[in-house]
Amino acid sequence: MSVDVLINEVGPRDGLQSQGKTLTVGQRAELIGALVDAGISAIEAGSFVSPKAVPQMAGTNELYALLPAAEHVAYSALVPNMRGYDLAVAAGARTVNVVLSATETMNQKNIRMSLEQTTSVCAEIMQRCRQDGINGQAYVAVAFSCPFEGETSQSVVRSLSDRMMEAGAGKVIIADTIGAANPRQVTGLMHDLVGSISAERLSCHFHDTRGMALANVLAALNEGVREFDSSIGGLGGCPFSPGASGNLATEDLALMLESMGMDIGFAAQRLVPVVRTAERLTGITLGGHSFRWLARQVESEEQGGGA
Numbered sequence: 001m002s003v004d005v006l007i008n009e010v011g012p013r014d015g016l017q018s019q020g021k022t023l024t025v026g027q028r029a030e031l032i033g034a035l036v037d038a039g040i041s042a043i044e045a046g047s048f049v050s051p052k053a054v055p056q057m058a059g060t061n062e063l064y065a066l067l068p069a070a071e072h073v074a075y076s077a078l079v080p081n082m083r084g085y086d087l088a089v090a091a092g093a094r095t096v097n098v099v100l101s102a103t104e105t106m107n108q109k110n111i112r113m114s115l116e117q118t119t120s121v122c123a124e125i126m127q128r129c130r131q132d133g134i135n136g137q138a139y140v141a142v143a144f145s146c147p148f149e150g151e152t153s154q155s156v157v158r159s160l161s162d163r164m165m166e167a168g169a170g171k172v173i174i175a176d177t178i179g180a181a182n183p184r185q186v187t188g189l190m191h192d193l194v195g196s197i198s199a200e201r202l203s204c205h206f207h208d209t210r211g212m213a214l215a216n217v218l219a220a221l222n223e224g225v226r227e228f229d230s231s232i233g234g235l236g237g238c239p240f241s242p243g244a245s246g247n248l249a250t251e252d253l254a255l256m257l258e259s260m261g262m263d264i265g266f267a268a269q270r271l272v273p274v275v276r277t278a279e280r281l282t283g284i285t286l287g288g289h290s291f292r293w294l295a296r297q298v299e300s301e302e303q304g305g306g307a
């Protein structure tokens, strides 16, 4: 299925990993099933990380066995090291994501390795992916700002991105982990990266902490980027970066793109029941800026249809 813009749903990983309540593997599969039913075609299903570091992601191997086997859906999993890579491939993962943070402190806090160590581990995993016929993707986290070190060096982001491409990454995802970027910064960085890497191999991951996620999407769209991460209902945050609040909500991203006449492969309204499922499972109130409006559209159509 070809779409104008691909939405990669990260709620089941980025969203759930920071929740106080740990969902069962069955509940995580239920959330993913609801996303697939709504027409989402790319989903980060979970991560293969230490269950001591992130208990919310324990059992991702069992989760893989429960994933709806829809032909049009591509699942990915995050791995922090070669151990995670082996576990992911053994569980049936076909797309694997590594994360390297663009600052020294963030790497230490997140995966207890230096930037140099993380970079070489990620490069090794990307090389293994190529050998094994696995689709390898690399996240560059805290690409604009770091909760520990402040503004991120854009030349470091560019060189890490190049390094991952050279190692065989199929895609580099530029992540504003704490939601501190503004559209001017996004334009600057994505303009450079599109020039050196090409738009088809880039994606962006924004958080809505300061309410600028959609504006940042638009800035990246204008530079030619056609793939974005988002999280259903804005579920998310990052347990290792203080101040990181919710991800860009999938319904906000979907509605903006749809309103702009872009084909995303499904109707934004179909996300309304998925937000409700996510609320029921996590026990928290969710929903992006557009959620109430979207929910009212669904209600009035239902009432209209019944009259």
Ligand code: COA
Pocket (backbone or CB within 6 Å): 017, 047, 048, 049, 050, 051, 052, 053, 054, 078, 080, 081, 083, 084, 085, 087, 099, 110, 111, 112, 141, 240
């Ligand atoms: N999957 C499952 N377990 C793993 C693992 C993996 N990928 N990698 C290591 N482990 C286990 C080890 O076996 C060890 O278990 P034990 O205590 O029962 O012996 C334990 O985790 C610690 O391993 P160690 O190699 O000493 O690592 P560490 O304590 O320095 O932690 C990470 C490093 C990377 C494993 C851990 O920090 C982690 O999983 N971080 C993930 C963070 C994350 O998901 N962040 C959000 C996404 S950006």
Ligand code: ZN
Pocket (backbone or CB within 6 Å): 014, 175, 177, 205, 207, 237, 238, 247
């Ligand atoms: Zn994130």
